[in-house]
Amino acid sequence: MTGRPRSAAARAAILRAALAELGERGYAALTVEGIAARAGAGKQTIYRWWPSKADVVLDALLETAAERIAVPDEGSLRADLDAFLAATFSQSGQHGVLTGLMAQSVLDPAFAQAFRERFLASRRAALRGLLERARARGEVDAGADLDLLVDVVYGTLWYRMLVGHAPLDAEAGRRLAALVTDAARPGRPG
Amino acid sequence: MTGRPRSAAARAAILRAALAELGERGYAALTVEGIAARAGAGKQTIYRWWPSKADVVLDALLETAAERIAVPDEGSLRADLDAFLAATFSQSGQHGVLTGLMAQSVLDPAFAQAFRERFLASRRAALRGLLERARARGEVDAGADLDLLVDVVYGTLWYRMLVGHAPLDAEAGRRLAALVTDAARPGRPG
């Protein structure tokens, strides 16, 4: 009736192997066979629990401690945005993984939903919370479209990550923070 | 010594087949074999002239008349941006193709360069030209980071195209145009 319970060891080994393969070979070269072989797991065990290799990577990513979202509270919108973007930009080692997941999300609608709901949404919520706090302090126009502001910030980040035509460094973060702070200020035209 | 020249018919048939497959099956299901079969061409003919299937799609896309970039000149930045975004958003039928190419560009660095230089660059240049005209008219701060503004506009567009969490309609275009116009206005803090 009950059956053998799922092996936590196998799950951990698979997630660990996925990250290792990602690091060594990159997202494009990732294969289910490779992950299974490195994890000492059967392919079936992967297919039993994850619909695609991208879901494995997503789970692995979400379990990484470094993935915790920093929500700064510096007292002013500008300082908060600076800190938020600096924290986000500092994880540049994961750009390859993130863009790989975004690519997969384009190619596989089922994964797109998981990616949106389990990864992107929490980051959007964090940034939105930051903006809402600023609005409560009167730093953001009461009628501002906060979702659009979130999209402007993350859109610019993702666009540069994906296209790679411009740097994602501290200076870029400061300029983007300044632009957004200004665009959100009270009294702007609607 | 010269040999038989390249067949324009084969080239056209291949591009046509690529677009047809794209339309019927979507980017993820695209295969070189499928394109060749539908075009009545040999696979070798494709590999002889294009390094990857994404390059075929890119060529096909660039040859589409609808792909011509509209660079409006309405007399004011706000009106120009409105028109520019409206024109861009109206091509929503191609979102699947565009996001597919972006995905491919993540997975294949060689294609990424082609995509950046042959597709994205000209669109960025068009938008930048629009902003430069506005700056010459005094509608944009002299010290504004025009490249950042371009990234903000295209970043937001691509982000919404890729994630699909928010609409890309006329209203969204107007709000984005308003935000950018305001952020670029002279006298804003740096």
Next chain:
Amino acid sequence: MTGRPRSAAARAAILRAALAELGERGYAALTVEGIAARAGAGKQTIYRWWPSKADVVLDALLETAAERIAVPDEGSLRADLDAFLAATFSQSGQHGVLTGLMAQSVLDPAFAQAFRERFLASRRAALRGLLERARARGEVDAGADLDLLVDVVYGTLWYRMLVGHAPLDAEAGRRLAALVTDAARPGRPG
């Protein structure tokens, strides 16, 4: 310390399921998983008691009442052989099972021994007993190689079952009985 005794119900369900699968799908498609699923038994229960799926089938076969060996005693060798072959041929519904077991016995030496000792041997002994009785009556040459005669009879049967190039009907039985009766007669050259 003795633990739960073997479940007769499980054993019966497994044998029943094996026969049912055999009938519906044929020997080649038989799987331990399929038998277990249909029997509502665990795979382990099968592996605990039978070394291979063929052994399950062998047990199932040996338990079938129809499998009882008819050893006729009609008073003459010819009549006995006729009856024996007629009885054997009449079980033509089991040809698929029998040839399946013979195939398995080729592919698995461990099963081959079980098949030989638990199934084939008793049938050979029955036929040999029939011939010995005939020899005691003087219908068979004292120096005849009874084992060879048994092989000739069963060899011809199995060959036709396996190859399927010629019928195994009443007429074929009579001809074979006549041939063997004649070949075994006293006074034949050695």
Next chain:
Amino acid sequence: MTGRPRSAAARAAILRAALAELGERGYAALTVEGIAARAGAGKQTIYRWWPSKADVVLDALLETAAERIAVPDEGSLRADLDAFLAATFSQSGQHGVLTGLMAQSVLDPAFAQAFRERFLASRRAALRGLLERARARGEVDAGADLDLLVDVVYGTLWYRMLVGHAPLDAEAGRRLAALVTDAARPGRPG
């Protein structure tokens, strides 16, 4: 229109590899992957030309020079049969291959037809030709069922090969030859 022609080298390498794997591991352990790997061929190349691994083995077997059928002509039925059986028994190294093919032929009807028509039929025809010659010489009863005689000979051989309960040596060949010669003699009862 034509396409690249089939590679004779690949075909030969595959047949050679199949025989080598057979010799080293036996029929039961034969895999398409193993054959492909040893032949340095792609699996698809095997699947393109042969419906199953057994068909590969059959082709390999038919190409072996040692497989030529010896049809002796010694002047008398008894001597012919002795020679025929001796020649057949001498190829005992191939028993494993032959029984493997017979097993496959039980499990796969499509292969059964190929095995019957391309392998068994020619051997049956050779033996039948030998018996027909004897009948023309008056050594075989005019009304004898030659097909039954062929089945008796091959049936006995196959039965001993498959079951392995009795030797297939020169002495066994002589006894079988004697039995068949006697059973076929003119004037026997019908």
Next chain:
DNA sequence: TCGTAAGCGAGACGGTACGTCAGGTCTTAAT
């Protein structure tokens, strides 16, 4: 004008990975 060099459709080739199936082993809770 005619050879020849390259392009062309076709399709076989060696590979890699896919997602599935079944094998035989193991680990639970329940009996």
Next chain:
DNA sequence: ATTAAGACCTGACGTACCGTCTCGCTTACGA
């Protein structure tokens, strides 16, 4: 201790495409 359930590792299956390679056949140049 045995059972049903079912997860586990293993290994082979047959398929899909990859990118390369030969074929026989055009086609247009240039000697």
